[in-house]
Amino acid sequence: MLPERWTKSTRSASTAFFGALVLIGIIAAYNWIIAPHRNYLRAADIFESTVTNLARKNKIISNQVTTKRKELEELRDKYKQSCARLFDPVEAGEFFSNIQARVEEVNCILSSLTFSPARPAPKTARPRTDEYITAQSATLSLSGGYGNILALMDLLQDGPKQVCIDSVGINSDEHDSPQGVPRTAHLECGMTVTIYVIQRKEEYLQ
Structure with missing residues (x-):
């Protein structure tokens, strides 16, 4: 077993x-x-x-x-x-030097022309760090007819560049005319014209 x-x-x-x-x-x-x-x-x-x-x-x-x-x-x-639409420095100089000729072109009389120091434009208007935009202004005192003053404003702004007319003040001074001749309004006008100039940073700092 x-x-x-x-x-x-x-x-x-x-x-x-x-x-x-x-x-x-x-x-x-x-x-x-x-x-x-x-x-x-x-x-x-x-x-x-x-x-x-x-x-x-x-x-x-x-x-x-x-x-x-x-x-x-x-x-x-x-x-x-x-x-x-911005001026370069050369174009800006030419624009301001031709203001008197443009006033005379529309048959107005220029009494005074005062230039303001260039000032930096707002930072929002500066496109690049190596470029500066300055605002340059001139204040005009002139006399002429209403239509002539309007023609001057159109002439100053007639072009591809941006021209701003910041302020306009007009005073009416009516002169007596001989009997039978309509009275004419002699206008005294003051206006401020501003343009914007783009230039290189090194040019601005000089």
Whole structure:
């Protein structure tokens, strides 16, 4: 009986040992083959999701850059248009030196012409750090007819450059005319004319 029991025990042990080996093999196969593959698939999903998010963000940033470039080009165009209406120092000198001739051109009489010191324009009007815009003004006192004064204002502002007439004061002084001749109004006018001059910073500091 003992040999039979020993034989059965040996067979059971062999079966258990074989089963243990199979189980160990399955676990090892799972750890070596299946688990890494699952981890790879998980990593691939994360990578794909990351790439998709990056592509979406890149598209958004690209659209924003395109919009900003368009806005920058529009600002550059506006800047060029604004600068085209400003005087340079030479043009400013020519403008003020021709004021008396323009007054006489419209048949007015210039009584006085006073120039104010150049002053910096507001900071919001300065387009770049290496350029300065100064406001230069002249105050005119003149006399003439109403239509002549209006013609002078139109003449001063007739051109591509910006000329501002900041203030105008008109006083009427009627003179008696001979009998039978209509009285004419003799107007005394004072006005301040301002132009804006763009110049380089080094020129402004000299």
